[in-house]
Amino acid sequence: MRHILSIILENEAGALSRVVGLFSARAYNIDSLTVSTTEDPTLSRMTIVTHGSEDVIEQITKQLNKLIEVVKVIDLNESEHIEREMMLIKVRATGKDREEMKRMADIFRGRVIDVTEKTYTIELTGTSEKLNAFIEAIDRAVILETVRTGASGIGRGERVLKI
């Protein structure tokens, strides 16, 4: 099953490689990973999307907690949460496709952020499923390039992950 793990860790050189190394050494899956510093510059927040059985997710959480630089780990799946991912997608926009691409971007609440005579670059934010749906909805042949950030997640309501 797909899980979203939220991790607070020390913003130190090498901390990211410890997390990534742990996943590869123990043969866990990483579907996506995002990381950046928080409002406290000594801390980083990471969101990892992974999948595995409940036993595997339990081990992943425990192994992450064991890393000295990891301050806190939560599995966002354990309660209500929100996730967002951003995608930049460059598509061919010529002839009748040009109008169609603009229309599709509007339907998915995307924004065209760069335009040339032959292309549009569209910025799209939403859940990973929504981004997948957009890719499914348009003609594969017009896609020139996609860049996705991977999901970031946060708990819903007043629940906060802080140290």
Next chain:
Amino acid sequence: MQISGAEIVVRCLQEEAVEFVFGYPGGAVLEIYDAIFKQQQFKHVLVRHEQAAVHAADAYSRSSQRVGVALVTSGPGATNAVTGIATAYMDSIPMVVISGQVSTPAIGLDAFQEVDMVGITRPCVKHNFLIKDVKDIAPTIKKAFYIASSGRPGPVVVDIPKDITQQLTEFNYPESVSIRSYVPVAKGHPGQIRKAVSLLLGARRPYVYIGGGAVQGNASEEVRELVRMLGLPCTNTLMGLGAFPGTDPQCLGMLGMHGTYEANMAMQNCDVLIAVGARFDDRVISVPSHFLSQPKKIIHIDVDPSSIAKRVKVDVPIVGDVKLVLRDILDLLRQNEQRPDPAALASWWRKIEEWRSHNSLLYTPSDELIKPQSVVQALFKVTGGDAIVTSDVGQHQMWAAQYYPFNEPRRWINSGGLGTMGFGLPAAMGAQLANPDAVVACVTGEASIQMNIQELSTCKQYHIPVKIINLNNRYLGMVRQWQEFFYGNRYSESYMDALPDFVKLAEAYGHVGIRVDKPADVEPALREAFALKDRLVFLDVITDQSENVFPMVQNGKGLDQMDLPPHMRDIQQVPFENNRDYGNMC
């Protein structure tokens, strides 16, 4: 007053009351070695290979409860240390390894003797540091000792670039250390402890499974009290030998792949199991699904939460320091008059005695050929069971574990997790230096000993009078055994041709060498060797080449599906269903 980074390193080690630093100099650590030259407080032991430095520091720690320290240079010095670090990591040994690094401006430029030590060791250390500022040396070394020795212990690497050791700053050693992201649990959860006690008291076929955590956690006394208070049968793992006395009848011996029949059968058939600092690894329980096929309730005490529910789901997990958790359990038991049903327990013991009566460690003695098992038994006799025994890896290791019943913890020193050949001799050095008055024996084989034999030179330099018992069967014995069992006797590359004359070799290094090839000479030779108290004696014992280690639980089989020694072959065991489960196995 400002002092150099190198002097700070030395002062830090002095502050930590380090007794011995095992190491080897080189370009990147010359400043540190110069600072060592100018001090008297700790002693540096110059090994002949960095791997041996780390093994020696490791065994120093295992035999003394203190943090072992090794010092190596950058590049090849650092990579040579990696096997030693991984060995300590797998067995949870507290150690600080200081490695030199090329100067900071040269890092990343493929400089001479540069290697990414922090990167290379990341998967086999508890933690590691690359120091980038001379002011960070003291706090980092303080943290390194704290991390290495707290919680589940483990090795910590501190990589220090050469220019940092040359820069100057004030020296202030921190009094204490606190790391917000690292807070090891000590006390167990009281609710879980109550559950554990009630499970134990309701048990009809209870069993205590004692692992290396009981040794590293210094919980031997508490384990003994628990086992004796309730009259329980118990078993020690390879890493737990000595936590409960091996000669005590309540101990069923070692369990696992080469465990005794009774220890393995009890493990499979118990109804309540309490695991104390043990981790249900593949060499102990073999296939988890088969192990759990007979229903049992499991209590698991471990300081490392990730050890719990890793291979086996348990009913009562207790995260905490095993010593403190056991004390809490004992307190509750003392307040409670209830005891496990005596009739059920008596019947369980009768079953166990029936298993034990088969004497699964029986072997056929010989007047012609020296049986390796008999050498270990003679060693036990000659040393009064009182020696610190180190071993390498293979058949000799299993025979030492099976036939030398350890009655105290920290007397049996072996590479259980990583299985590192070449561990025995440097480990014996570390153990002897930590315990100058103890009798230290290294039980090894002619293959393993050659993986770090150069340390005979170190032993000469520092007058380390260990006794090497080389069980010489001219084969990589355990490999040969597997080839016999599973590969149709095709002994691919397991025969050791062109062996050296070990007696002359020992003599060339300035030691005493004795060759033994008759069964009647084994005990007298051992007596002669141990009588030479201030000399290293290399006993080259020519043993029966065909001997195998029994019992044996093959990969993919259950604990009640053992390959038994010849005299037990007619015993009906649980039939082997094809339940091979190679996940987590090798």
